[in-house]
Amino acid sequence: MAERDFPLRPSVTCRVRSLGADPRVAQRLAQMGILPGVEVTIVRAGLLGGPLELSLGTSGQPIALGVEEARALECQVVALPLAAVEAGTRAYRVCALRGGETFRLKMMERGLNVGAEFTVERTRPYQLRLGMKGEVVTVGRGEAQKLIVEPLDATVP
Amino acid sequence: MTEATIAVCAAPNTGKTTLFNRLTGSNQSVGNWPGVTVEKKTGRRRLDGYDVLFVDLPGVYSLTPSSEGERITRDYLWDSPPDAILNVLDAGNLYRGLGFTLQLAMTGLPMVVAVSMMDEAHAKGIEIDFERISEHLGLPTVPIVARTGEGMPDLEATLLAVLQGKSTQHPPHISFPPVLEQAISDLAREVEATDEQSGLDHVFVAASLMEDADAAVHLTRRSPALKRLVSEAAANRRKVEKRLAVDLPIACAECRFNAARGLVREAVRMPPSLSASATERLDRLLMHRWLGLPLFLLIMLGLFQAMFALGTPLQTRLAAGIQAIQAWLWVQPALGALPPLVQSFLVEGLLAGLGVVVSFLPIILLFFVMLSLVEDSGYMARAAFLMDRLMHTLRLDGKAFISLLLGYGCNVPAVLGTRILSSRHSRVLAMLLVPFSLCSGRLQVFVFISGILFAPRSAPWVVFSLYILSFGIIFLAGLLLRPFRFGTPAPFIMELPPYRRPMVSTVTLRAAQELRDFLHRAATVIVIGVVAVWFLTHYPPDVPAGSPDSLAGRTGLFLAPAFSPIGIHWAETVALFFGFIAKEILIGALAVVYGAPDLAAAIRAEVTPLQGLSFMVFTLIYTPCVATLAAIWSESRSWRVALLSMLLGVGLAWLVSFIVYQGGLWLGYT
Numbered sequence: 001m002a003e004r005d006f007p008l009r010p011s012v013t014c015r016v017r018s019l020g021a022d023p024r025v026a027q028r029l030a031q032m033g034i035l036p037g038v039e040v041t042i043v044r045a046g047l048l049g050g051p052l053e054l055s056l057g058t059s060g061q062p063i064a065l066g067v068e069e070a071r072a073l074e075c076q077v078v079a080l081p082l083a084a085v086e087a088g089t090r091a092y093r094v095c096a097l098r099g100g101e102t103f104r105l106k107m108m109e110r111g112l113n114v115g116a117e118f119t120v121e122r123t124r125p126y127q128l129r130l131g132m133k134g135e136v137v138t139v140g141r142g143e144a145q146k147l148i149v150e151p152l153d154a155t156v157p
Numbered sequence: 158m159t160e161a162t163i164a165v166c167a168a169p170n171t172g173k174t175t176l177f178n179r180l181t182g183s184n185q186s187v188g189n190w191p192g193v194t195v196e197k198k199t200g201r202r203r204l205d206g207y208d209v210l211f212v213d214l215p216g217v218y219s220l221t222p223s224s225e226g227e228r229i230t231r232d233y234l235w236d237s238p239p240d241a242i243l244n245v246l247d248a249g250n251l252y253r254g255l256g257f258t259l260q261l262a263m264t265g266l267p268m269v270v271a272v273s274m275m276d277e278a279h280a281k282g283i284e285i286d287f288e289r290i291s292e293h294l295g296l297p298t299v300p301i302v303a304r305t306g307e308g309m310p311d312l313e314a315t316l317l318a319v320l321q322g323k324s325t326q327h328p329p330h331i332s333f334p335p336v337l338e339q340a341i342s343d344l345a346r347e348v349e350a351t352d353e354q355s356g357l358d359h360v361f362v363a364a365s366l367m368e369d370a371d372a373a374v375h376l377t378r379r380s381p382a383l384k385r386l387v388s389e390a391a392a393n394r395r396k397v398e399k400r401l402a403v404d405l406p407i408a409c410a411e412c413r414f415n416a417a418r419g420l421v422r423e424a425v426r427m428p429p430s431l432s433a434s435a436t437e438r439l440d441r442l443l444m445h446r447w448l449g450l451p452l453f454l455l456i457m458l459g460l461f462q463a464m465f466a467l468g469t470p471l472q473t474r475l476a477a478g479i480q481a482i483q484a485w486l487w488v489q490p491a492l493g494a495l496p497p498l499v500q501s502f503l504v505e506g507l508l509a510g511l512g513v514v515v516s517f518l519p520i521i522l523l524f525f526v527m528l529s530l531v532e533d534s535g536y537m538a539r540a541a542f543l544m545d546r547l548m549h550t551l552r553l554d555g556k557a558f559i560s561l562l563l564g565y566g567c568n569v570p571a572v573l574g575t576r577i578l579s580s581r582h583s584r585v586l587a588m589l590l591v592p593f594s595l596c597s598g599r600l601q602v603f604v605f606i607s608g609i610l611f612a613p614r615s616a617p618w619v620v621f622s623l624y625i626l627s628f629g630i631i632f633l634a635g636l637l638l639r640p641f642r643f644g645t646p647a648p649f650i651m652e653l654p655p656y657r658r659p660m661v662s663t664v665t666l667r668a669a670q671e672l673r674d675f676l677h678r679a680a681t682v683i684v685i686g687v688v689a690v691w692f693l694t695h696y697p698p699d700v701p702a703g704s705p706d707s708l709a710g711r712t713g714l715f716l717a718p719a720f721s722p723i724g725i726h727w728a729e730t731v732a733l734f735f736g737f738i739a740k741e742i743l744i745g746a747l748a749v750v751y752g753a754p755d756l757a758a759a760i761r762a763e764v765t766p767l768q769g770l771s772f773m774v775f776t777l778i779y780t781p782c783v784a785t786l787a788a789i790w791s792e793s794r795s796w797r798v799a800l801l802s803m804l805l806g807v808g809l810a811w812l813v814s815f816i817v818y819q820g821g822l823w824l825g826y827t
Contacts, residue, residue: 018403019407022648023404023406024223024645024648025648025650026404026407027221027223027404027406027407027410028223028224028647028648028650029650030406030407030410030411031218031219031221031223031256031257031410032218032650032652033252033253033256033414035407035410035411035414036403036407036411044444044446045446046446046542046543046545046546047446047447047450047546048546049546050542050543050545050546051542051545051546051555051649053444053542053653059250059252059253061250061252061253061652062652062653063650063651063652063653064538064541064542064545064649064650064651064652064653065649065650065651066545066549066648066649066650068648068649069648069649069650
């Protein structure tokens with residue numbers, strides 16, 4: 001599974017599609033409750049490609065998983081921080097604002113409420129340019145980390 | 158008094174051990190499961206007319222084996238079904254353990270479920286409808302708090318009722334996809350007609366025959382009539398897997414978890430939103446991306462410092478005690494009546510061997526106190542998480558770091574501590590690497606020799622560089638051993654349990670058991686090793702101990718050609734024999750062999766600094782001491798691993814010393 005489809009970074013949530021080719025690993029995962037259809041959220045990632053801490057959707061149970069084992073999973077990304085998104089024609093929708101009141105207000109001023117849809121036009125090391133209903137909105141890297149978005153099936157030409 | 162057996166069986170971190178301790182108190186014995194090094198704990202308890210043997214099965218997630226623990230649990234339940242199963246669930250997270258509970262309940266064996274940690278669940282505002290759960294599982298459930306003993310009378314009464322057959326149970330039914338359901342029920346009908354001996358539920362036997370290829374072996378052993386269904390089960394499995402496009406064990410696990418989810422939704426009321434728990438807040442600090450590792454190192458160093466600060470004085474005192482006994486024995490007239498060789502055997506062989514065993518006791522006791530503190534608090538899983546990346550380069554799991562680090566204090570508990578590692582591969586590999594860590598015994602030798610041969614300003618740097626060399630050798634040996642597989646490595650999948658305050662009773666019970674275990678398993682081997690070295694250095698009896706004419710001396714002279722390229726004289730070779738007993742007695746042995754009143758002067762006269770350095774390098778690496786080797790043998794249950802450990806040590810030691818000595822000569826040091 002290519003890393004682009006399943007970015008191994010905190011705040012990414014994905015739905016497990018299949019448990020991968022190694023039956024030993026698959027069985028182990030299944031026993032711990034990581035099953036096809038279950039949503040897992042990456043809580044934290046160890047240094048230099050260290051293991052991941054996942055939170056299991058149904059129970060919030062924290063589970064540590066090696067990177068190799070995680071890569072073997074086939075997943076569909078359900079939500080990810082805006083900072084992990086690459087520029088393109090795919091549309092995204094804001095699904096959570098993980099920040100304080102000030103952050104929330106700042107985002108709302110720019111029309112980035114929960115439910116707002118946009119495309120990512122350009123990514124820079126320090127900021128992202130979003131396209132929203134024909135307008136351009138910029139978001140800082142730090143802010144983009146706290147903005148949780150879900151990819152939509154629709155693409156904007 | 159009727160004998161009865163109850164197997165205690167649960168997923169990890171559900172409070173199983175606390176409950177087991179609560180039920181059996183200190184009335185426990187520890188052994189091993191046949192053929193493996195997984196611990197087997199049993200305990201006795203009287204329950205109104207029954208003498209109950211409680212068997213603590215390893216904490217596992219399923220009966221479908223993907224680890225040693227699961228294999229043990231499954232084999233135990235199938236080969237010798239207990240009179241009842243006691244399963245434990247964590248009230249705060251029922252869903253997690255319920256998949257396994259359902260699987261156990263489906264066996265049809267008499268069973269009780271204890272729902273533990275009710276206090277924590279109440280504090281979180283979780284409400285559980287026990288009647289509903291009992292009804293669906295088809296067996297009694299009892300809420301308890303194992304820490305305080307709340308609910309225990311109820312649990313005991315329920316267990317008793319189950320043993321007396323007063324409780325009616327029916328295996329739960331969970332729904333499978335239609336094609337699987339059909340296959341299982343068809344097979345179950347045939348099982349019902351043929352299986353008379355397994356004592357397990359027909360549906361469960363049918364499902365097991367399909368799900369688990371090994372099942373046939375065990376089930377047909379007890380119920381040979383099932384043999385004719387084995388090929389049919391395999392055909393059914395292939396058919397179902399093809400239709401569902403998924404491995405059967407995974408499909409079955411999915412069905413169980415689906416049933417568990419439904420049950421939790423029906424019977425458990427959760428508060429709408431759980432605020433960030435204490436565990437989450439603590440993890441933000443302890444598992445921090447950058448601070449996590451330094452904090453871990455600080456915690457470990459603190460614990461080891463405390464351990465050796467407390468343990469070393471005790472060790473010294475015990476050693477002094479043994480010496481006093483030795484001195485006292487020498488002057489006893491009864492001993493004087495014996496031939497000198499027998500005297501020497503008793504005092505310098507047997508008693509010295511016992512002395513070595515005894516001197517390890519405080520450190521081992523303290524180590525296991527420390528280890529259970531780290532384990533019971535929930536921090537062990539975090540430590541494994543934090544260290545995993547680094548250890549992964551050596552194909553070890555993160556927890557191995559704790560063993561390796563501990564080896565710098567003393568190799569023996571470090572080897573015993575490899576028990577925490579999850580796979581045999583990691584355990585054996587860690588055991589082979591631990592002996593290269595510079596333990597306190599070797600440190601004494603290095604401080605002494607470098608103090609004699611090097612200027613006061615450079616001596617500390619010599620010792621320091623030996624530490625660096627020790628790290629390097631661990632890494633080098635790790636890389637050398639990388640291509641080897643000692644059993645299958647386990648995938649890194651691990652739960653992170655919530656932080657909990659360790660219980661004094663659990664910690665002390667554990668430490669006492671480990672101590673007994675060490676005496677039981679390693680003590681004899683240590684004494685034999687010490688006696689063997691005594692024999693080498695004291696035979697034949699008419700020559701002075703360790704002299705050129707003794708067996709050790711002759712071997713030393715015989716080996717001289719092998720040791721001269723690395724700058725080690727025969728006398729030091731003899732001392733190295735003694736060093737096998739314990740590294741710290743190398744100095745004393747050198748004094749015996751040189752037979753000079755001023756050892757420092759003798760060494761200065763005989764040995765150049767470069768030769769001294771080569772000797773120290775060789776001492777660092779050459780072989781684990783007899784106690785470590787005994788621990789390696791008893792932990793790995795394999796002479797081959799112990800032998801490999803010695804050969805690897807001697808081989809690497811010679812090579813590295815050769816490079817040091819010849820390199821030094823070439824650079825012009827003499």
